[in-house]
Amino acid sequence: MxxxxxxxxxxxxxxxxxxxxxxxxxxxxxxxxxxxxxxxxxxxxxxxxxxxxxxxxxxxxxxxxxxxxxxxxxxxxxxxxxxxxxxxxxxxxxxxxxxxxxxxxxxxxxxxxxxxxxxxxxxxxxxxxxxxxxxxxxxxxxxxxxxxxxxxxxxxxxxxxxxxxxxxxxxKGLLVLDVIVKGTASHAAHTNEDNAIYKALDIIKWFKNYKFEKISDVLGPVKMTVTQFNAGSQHNVVPAECHLVIDIRVNDCYTNEEILKTVQKHTNAEIKPRTMHLKxxxxxxxxxxxxxxxxxxxxxxxxxxxxxxxxxxxxxxxxxxxxxxxxxxxxxxxxxxxxxxxxxxxxxxxxxxxxxx
Missing domain, CATH: 3.40.630.10 (Zn peptidases)
Incomplete structure (x- = not known):
């Protein structure tokens, strides 16, 4: 030994x-x-x-x-x-x-x-x-x-x-979301009430301000952070889509599935989770x-x-x-x-x- x-x-x-x-x-x-x-x-x-x-x-x-x-x-x-x-x-x-x-x-x-x-x-x-x-x-x-x-x-x-x-x-667990905000493409000189970037701003604001109710005694609150933003290709074209990436650190009060359902409920966008198993x-x-x-x-x-x-x-x-x-x-x-x-x-x-x- x-x-x-x-x-x-x-x-x-x-x-x-x-x-x-x-x-x-x-x-x-x-x-x-x-x-x-x-x-x-x-x-x-x-x-x-x-x-x-x-x-x-x-x-x-x-x-x-x-x-x-x-x-x-x-x-x-x-x-x-x-x-x-x-x-x-x-x-x-x-x-x-x-x-x-x-x-x-x-x-x-x-x-x-x-x-x-x-x-x-x-x-x-x-x-x-x-x-x-x-x-x-x-x-x-x-x-x-x-x-x-x-x-x-x-x-x-x-x-x-x-x-x-x-x-x-x-x-904390990890949930990474790809968020696609869709609008209508147009020339920048024309009126467009369906601008994907403007719509994305409201969604970003929601991610910034929304608070999940349950706070863990050990891990604290769920934390959501917008980490990437991508849209547009030239100055005079309103893009049809805006792409966001959201990093969500999940506490032990919620499952990743519960977090995803809440996001889907409150955002008018296409949500694609990269993975669900990092709990x-x-x-x-x-x-x-x-x-x-x-x-x-x-x-x-x-x-x-x-x-x-x-x-x-x-x-x-x-x-x-x-x-x-x-x-x-x-x-x-x-x-x-x-x-x-x-x-x-x-x-x-x-x-x-x-x-x-």
Missing amino acids: KTIKTLTQEAIALLKSLIETPSLSSQEDKTALLIENWFSQNNIPFFRENNNVWAYAKHFDKAKPTLLLNSHHDTVKPNQGYTNNPFEAIVKDGKLFGLGSNDAGGCLVSLLATFVCFYAQENLSHNIVIVASAEEESSGENGLNSVLKHLPEIDCAIVGEPTLMQLAIAE ASSIPISHSLVQAGMALGRKTYGSPTLSDQSVLSCQSVKLGPGETLRSHSANEFIFITEIEEGIDLYIKILNAFLIVL
Whole structure:
């Protein structure tokens, strides 16, 4: 049995390798191989579909509930502000720099180390399955959502995202709408009472001012934002259509379907949702998984950012080393001590949660 210190050192080494192996969303095949090698080196059987890799703890029992450990190994594209090589793992002043170090490589390797620690333990109250998922950053078809059909029913989950090891007990869902406002095309010199752009202004005003009645105790209100506007091709032609894109962050009081019906009711336009499955998630503060974290001094909060929680139907908590404000930033980094603390806290939380029968 490896010591926690050894597992931590190996996890940090794996993170360095992950950083130096490009894994843009939907192009994670080489980092999937690194994760396969991690399982092989620890004598753990694993499964893979596309670029998702998963494994079960040794003493799986169908009669027991199942805990999912999940984080992702894909990254966004490095932004133009980088002064470091985004694909070089650089350690400086206690920081490990590199693309994906904070989001969410540090979380992933910390969960992998934790899983190894519990892999062979017997008589636990829950089964454990870990999934290193792909395509999280792009909400792609071949990410965690595609793997769930292969897994047993999941009762609860820890989703590894940078939260400074605080407990995100709720997460807003995402609904993106393409809105087409139709009018009548005409020459700009002529009177036109059916100008698509003018009609769109009223719709934009509605999105700006409408307030959904239910406000979540943890996530606050639903937030709707017009993020794109496109119409017209030349100065003297009134266009027949105006196109809007609406970003809606949904709290845990509403389903995406309920939000869509409200929008359709109040807007005279063609509404096309890009996706409906990125739903809000939450877990009661009374849940034993949350209580285990709180007993270790962890605070609870609601997260406005999206993660693989959005495709889970079970109760889940978002928890991991690193800080969300560093995600997608230039010269992204995670503190080495954050990984050490992350592994330590994950293990302590699971020791409290996975009651030995």
